Amino acid sequence: MATAPTISTRSLPSFEGLRPSTVRISSMGLPLKAGGLTQRSFRSLVVRAATVVAPKYTSLKPLGDRVLVKIKTAEEKTVGGILLPTTAQTKPQGGEVVAVGEGKTIGKNKLDICVKTGAQVVYSKYAGTEVEFNGSNHLILKEDDIVGILETDDVKDLKPLNDRVLIKVAEAEEKTAGGLLLTEASKEKPSIGTVVAVGPGPLDEEGKRKPLSVSPGNTVLYSKYAGNDFKGSDGSDYIALKASDIMAVLS
DSSP states (O other): OOOOOEEEGGGSOOOTTOOOOEEEOOTTOOOOBBTTBOHHHHTTOOOOOOEEOOTTOOOOOOOTTEEEEEEOOOOOBOTTOOBOOGGGSOOOOEEEEEEEOOOEEETTEEEOOSSOTTOEEEEOTTOSEEEEETTEEEEEEEGGGEEEEESSSSGGGEEEOTTEEEEEEOOOOSBOTTSOBOOGGGSOOOOEEEEEEEOSOOBOTTSOBOOOSOOTTOEEEEOTTOSEEEEOTTSOEEEEEEGGGEEEEEO
């Protein structure tokens, strides 16, 4: 019986969560399998691509509380100068604001967008819709998806917006309680850190700010899988998250 050639995915970029494995495609209409997945499973695997705006459109105006951000190009080299393959490049989480909407209305109050054109911002990992416009990749997202404004090249100087909080993550324990040294792989990700900066607070139904319950200098316990992780220029780890993801203040 004739069979189709075997294709190995070891030489192809792998999706997160799928192990490199051998894919065999049958010419007899049998199920396609890869690491135990059937052909039906692949129908739910969607790779989101940017919407391409035709060159004849020269202007893109966001509506309401939406913001158009030109995405920062992914780093192609490590700090040591080593070229990174496409699969290892860190997905950018920041860019430059190039256009803003007219704002939103809360109650009787008309509120303008709090970020201005030209500002360098950091946004939530999976926010917005990606569009290719004027030959560059952009993101259209809601103002609330913007984590903060970068006033310098260092994340420790991030100015959080709305109900966001910037935290310097505590260093992982090097030893167990019994004194055993831990390897990097076995160190548990800390969920404790020190508040560096806080946003002005969320808006209430009248459009007024509600101050956050944490302040710079507080040591806090936060949800383990929340927020956006960043590496500071000093090598320290930082996380920006919503105040609602902070579970307790430690003292």
